[in-house]
Amino acid sequence: xxxxxxxxxxxxxxxxxxxxxxxxxxxxxxxxxxxxxxxxxxxxxxxxxxxxxxxxxxxxxxxxxxxxxxxxxxxxxxxxxxxxxxxxxxxxxxxxxxxxxxxxxxxxxxxxxxxxxxxxxxxxxxxxxxxxxxxxxxxxxxxxxxxxxxxxxxxxxxxxxxxxxxxxxxxxxxxxxxxxxxxxxxxx
Amino acid sequence: xxxxxxxxxxxxxxxxxxxxxxxxxxxxxxxxxxxxxxxxxxxxxxxxxxxxxxxxxxxxxxxxxxxxxxxxxxxxxxxxxxxxxxxxxxxxxxxxxxxxxxxxxxxxxxxxxxxxxxxxxxxxxxxxxxxxxxxxxxxxxxxxxxxxxxxxxxxxxxxxxxxxxxxxxxxxxxxxxxxxxxxxxx
Numbered sequence: 001x002x003x004x005x006x007x008x009x010x011x012x013x014x015x016x017x018x019x020x021x022x023x024x025x026x027x028x029x030x031x032x033x034x035x036x037x038x039x040x041x042x043x044x045x046x047x048x049x050x051x052x053x054x055x056x057x058x059x060x061x062x063x064x065x066x067x068x069x070x071x072x073x074x075x076x077x078x079x080x081x082x083x084x085x086x087x088x089x090x091x092x093x094x095x096x097x098x099x100x101x102x103x104x105x106x107x108x109x110x111x112x113x114x115x116x117x118x119x120x121x122x123x124x125x126x127x128x129x130x131x132x133x134x135x136x137x138x139x140x141x142x143x144x145x146x147x148x149x150x151x152x153x154x155x156x157x158x159x160x161x162x163x164x165x166x167x168x169x170x171x172x173x174x175x176x177x178x179x180x181x182x183x184x185x186x187x188x
Numbered sequence: 189x190x191x192x193x194x195x196x197x198x199x200x201x202x203x204x205x206x207x208x209x210x211x212x213x214x215x216x217x218x219x220x221x222x223x224x225x226x227x228x229x230x231x232x233x234x235x236x237x238x239x240x241x242x243x244x245x246x247x248x249x250x251x252x253x254x255x256x257x258x259x260x261x262x263x264x265x266x267x268x269x270x271x272x273x274x275x276x277x278x279x280x281x282x283x284x285x286x287x288x289x290x291x292x293x294x295x296x297x298x299x300x301x302x303x304x305x306x307x308x309x310x311x312x313x314x315x316x317x318x319x320x321x322x323x324x325x326x327x328x329x330x331x332x333x334x335x336x337x338x339x340x341x342x343x344x345x346x347x348x349x350x351x352x353x354x355x356x357x358x359x360x361x362x363x364x365x366x367x368x369x370x371x372x373x374x
Binding site: 028047055093099111147164165167171 | 246253257276294306307308359370
């Protein structure tokens, strides 16, 4: 019982910290979660983390919230889910409430602007570091199919601005065909 | 009645904003500016700018912003709750099924294809953020207009992360401090 509370406490505090730094949208928190829960705490496997993000993508709503929900649920069931959602919602709740009071003072301050601009470059680096870790695995294994899927998905979403949900649905379709072929070869 | 309106409006946004992030913008705008008239277009544009500078996703930020404006802190909490509730149900359900059936060949096969796509989608968000930082939100990406200092900060951050496995939050803060320091020295 005590161990469970300790896990929930650690989950709450680390999610709160990650959420406070998700400048620039949902995938930042996904990258930070991978760094914390996979690389640092070893609570989740690499592939499993990607599966969880894919699950988060299939649901409506922001990826930050869905990502927190799925990680919280996987680690500690419904209480875990509840705790990560609350922890993810608190930082924007605090900052936006404060900013709603005095938005011009912040947005017109050149020093604040430049600080945030620099952080944006840092955020991009964090995301690319995570992508590098993940993509390198496929390149090392010379997994041609995975590299093809990765390239096509990138081009579709980045160059042609295809909505993420269609990319995910297309992959589920291809995945089903792939799975049915696997099952047939298992049988024979 | 007000609380109910706020809750229901953001419940709708939470339930139908597939694809996340900026894909949700037209829906939020349609509801908050068009349907309910809670924000003017100008205020909505400000909200998008604020969302880019602060932590949290655009939908949750919009919920907090509108909720605070209309009904203070209780309004913000109710709006946020409405916004996250649909995802709570759907994601938990899918996660439950995944954890139970993931060893089945069918599900494993589907995730074989989904995993590399997820890596690509993470890369897309990184590329978007990098481009907007290096070209300062400009639409035309001419190589001569690139902000070399920010490009340098990006490469340096990447080096700290990959080579020294430095804490990512520290790296982000350091990147911000370098750029702010450069401004002070100008």
